[in-house]
Amino acid sequence: EIVMTQSPATLSVSPGESATLSCRASESVSNKLAWYQQKPGQAPRLLIYGASTRATGIPARFSGSGSGTEFTLTISSLQSEDFAVYYCQQYNHWPPRTFGQGTKVDIK
């Protein structure tokens, strides 16, 4: 099973600043990497797929990069609605399509 490790567990950021979230795979997942945002009491929402392609309707301040085993989600100029938990997920290997444990972005 591919293990996805996200860091940091919590990231405290002031509104307007940028945030950089990391995701590492235990072996290569090529570019088959997605990022999801989850707010309390809500289902996850797809942000990025294919490591760097924004999903429909996702603002340009969200960007993804990386391939192989190292991936990054960058949120530039954080807005109040961006404070949430972010999960990465690999979909290169089955079973199963594993998720990272999440990074919580909270207000500094």
Added chain:
Amino acid sequence: QVQLQESGPGLVKPSETLSLTCTVSGGSMSEYYWSWLRQPPGKGLEWLGYIYYTGSTNYNPSLKRRVTISVDTSKNQFSLKVNSVTAADTAVYYCARWAPPLDYWGRGALVTVSS
């Protein structure tokens, strides 16, 4: 706009079977995979398995023997059964469309296992 909605009992007794249905609206089930995931309170996401619209399935090996996913395209629905449940199966259960990736999600259904 594709929408998914989970339905089913919110309380299940230990050793019994958890059953949930996901109704898909706003689009066809054809050419996609349909997934079930869960999230225990305060924890991360776990993929339970998925089904292609033709009926072929793939399950997470950690739960394989207890999980069954089925589809009824005539009703635009797919279903989840988890048998022999314990308190560890208490979670919010989500259905989602696997494009890939998981691009449309239901709101989630909290299922509590308790006597």
